[in-house]
Amino acid sequence: MSEQNKDDQPIVIARDVHKWFDNFQALKGINMEVKIGEVIVIFGPSGSGKSTFIRTLNRLEEHQRGTIIIDGIELSHDVRNIERVRREIGMVFQQFNLFPHLTVLQNITLAPIWVRRWSKEKADEIAMQLLERVGIPEQAQKFPGQLSGGQQQRVAIARALAMQPKIMLFDEPTSALDPEMIKEVLDVMVELAKSGMTMLVVTHEMGFARAVAHRMYFFDEGLIVESGTPEQIFKDPQQDRTKLFLSQILSH
Amino acid sequence: MTSTSDGLGPPSPPGAMEWIRKNLFSNWYNSLLTILGATVVYFTLINIITWVFNTADWRPVTVAPLLYLVGQYPREELWRAGISLLMVTFLVGMSWGVWKRYVRAFAIFMGILLGILAVFPLETTTITLPIRVFMLINPFLIYLGYRIGRLQSVHGRHVATLWLITLLLIPLVILPGFENSSLLPKVPTTVWGGLLITLLLSVGGIVLSFPIGVLLALGRRSSLPVVKLFSIFFIEVVRGVPLVTILFMFSIILALFLPSESRIDRVIRALMGTVVFSAAYTAENVRGGLQAIPPGQVEAAKAMGLKNFHITILIVLPQALRLVIPTIVGQFISLFKDTTLVYIVGINDLLGIGNAVLNLNPEFVRLQMEVYLFIAVIFWVFSYFMSYASLQLEKALGVGER
DSSP states (O other): OTTTTSTTSEEEEEEEEEEEETTEEEEEEEEEEEETTOEEEEEOSTTSSHHHHHHHHTTSSOOSEEEEEETTEEOSSOHHHHHHHHHHEEEEOTTOOOOTTSOHHHHHHHHHHHTSOOOHHHHHHHHHHHHHHHTOGGGTTSOGGGSOHHHHHHHHHHHHHTTOOSEEEEESTTTTSOHHHHHHHHHHHHHHHHTTOEEEEEOOOHHHHHHHOSEEEEEETTEEEEEEOHHHHHHOOOSHHHHHHHHHHHOO | OHHHHTTOSOOOOOOHHHHHHHHHSSSHHHHHHHHHHHHHHHHHHHHHHHIIIIIOOOHHHHTOHHHHHHBTOOGGGHHHHHHHHHHHHHHHHHHHHHHTHHHHHHHHHHHHHHHHHHHOOOSOSSSOHHHHHHHHHHHHHHHHHHHHHTSTTOOHHHHHHHHHHHHHHIIIIITTOBTTOSSSBOOOGGGBOHHHHHHHHHHHHHHHHHHHHHHHHHHHTOSSHHHHHHHHHHHHHHHTSOHHHHHHIIIIIHHHHSOGGGOOOHHHHHHHHHHHHHHHHHHHHHHHHHHTSOHHHHHHHHHTTOOHHHIIIIIIHHHHHHHTHHHHHHHHHHHHHHGGGGGGGTOOBHHHHHHHHHTTSGGGGGGHHHHHHHHHHHHHHHHHHHHHHHHHHHHHHOTTOO
């Protein structure tokens, strides 16, 4: 364990990951290693398997072949391992998935209280600090339905951070937002990246990738077509498919 | 009002005359319909009022009001039913104090109704002065409960606990009593009847079938094959059989199969039938609510490391149950009315008492209209308040829901 937790050791290891939905093969052998503090941006056309891949990392989707090791724990059918891994991974969804029947504060403190077994006072205190960090402490007692999309997504980020995860997964966090709200969410994510959080982000926000990503992966048809630093990907893409895709999303 | 003069602001609402002209007499055929409708309503009302106050013979109702309330429950033990009522009214008052406007109208209505009943002039000797005094205590007890409920130190969970204790105490201890007890001698359920039985079966049926129904709904979605198959089997078998059949099964066939010394009380048997029947329907209604919860809710909870049990209790059920309140209450109103079927297995519920009274005196045989109307009004009052309670519950729980 101690050896794997060293800074130069990968905290996420995916080897030859395969995933089928019935007869449709969504992942055709994904290999990826992520070190602590790295920010990874995954992009590609819809249906390319990028969301499916990050969902296999916390076992929201089950991979059928290959190996996934998170912080030294291999994901298998062992339920206790899955729970341990999920405690270390925070996730932010495209549709926010806040709990509409709970207040913002309750949304954030739910998992710390029930999973980490913190006292309500401690959970509340940390939740308020996180709301401060994402810039909406005054919304603590409101319900998600009373907030704007951008505010909801920032609450979702605070909720994921409340478990004090080692890794954060973002599944198209700005795709469901109105254009004027994208920036407020990206600002929070940039701040998080600069604080040294290990992040895997599925997004088409190339400005974000350019600003903070250490490495980028281009997915297509269940495979990694190309990977590299933002510099390499934007200035000198090697594959025709990468060039075509980048020209399509950057042209307008 | 000032803003309307300068043409800003919303237009002021039309006056009464204008409203009548616009909505009732806008053209010749609407005017004709209005006049026709008003005539029909006028004559119907006149006829009903004349019938109720002049033609109708209310003796089958007034001659034995206690029979409709408690059946043959021994009159010297009647104070036990009275105490039960006092406990309930006190708790209604406390609920009013704690949950304020959601219970207010109900509590006030109940107080007024019981107050009127206490002083209602009846040409009968069965309603004695002590009974009237007992009834008259109720409105004051509601108010006392309200004042206590408003105290800072009294919380909703206290009142909820008291309700639970009371609802167990009344049917299990106070009303049936014990063998060889001098304070609470045993009163067999064979003499219970009337509204008492109707309420016992419906409240018992609702309270017991609800948790069973929720468990069945969850069981039907379970990944454990045995649990899932049992739930599907139970739900589909029960839903495929009429309530009358289930009541017969529990009343007669169950008694045949069990050894005679372990005889289950016949009211309990009827209650078991009602619970089984209602649970299957509750299960399907709750399942509808469970299916309406977006999968993202469960995914988000899973991603945080919550266990399946916690996800169900904290995330899925609260949202699903809120969605199905109207359907479930509708189902409970049906159940309340369906309890009248128990007269088929020889239990004298409200309707059964009505039929018994009609056979009491040869003069009463032609007075079915009066008896059934009286019973219908009682059922309507309770059913209406159940749907009223459902609306209040939706409002109370609907905070923040968009």
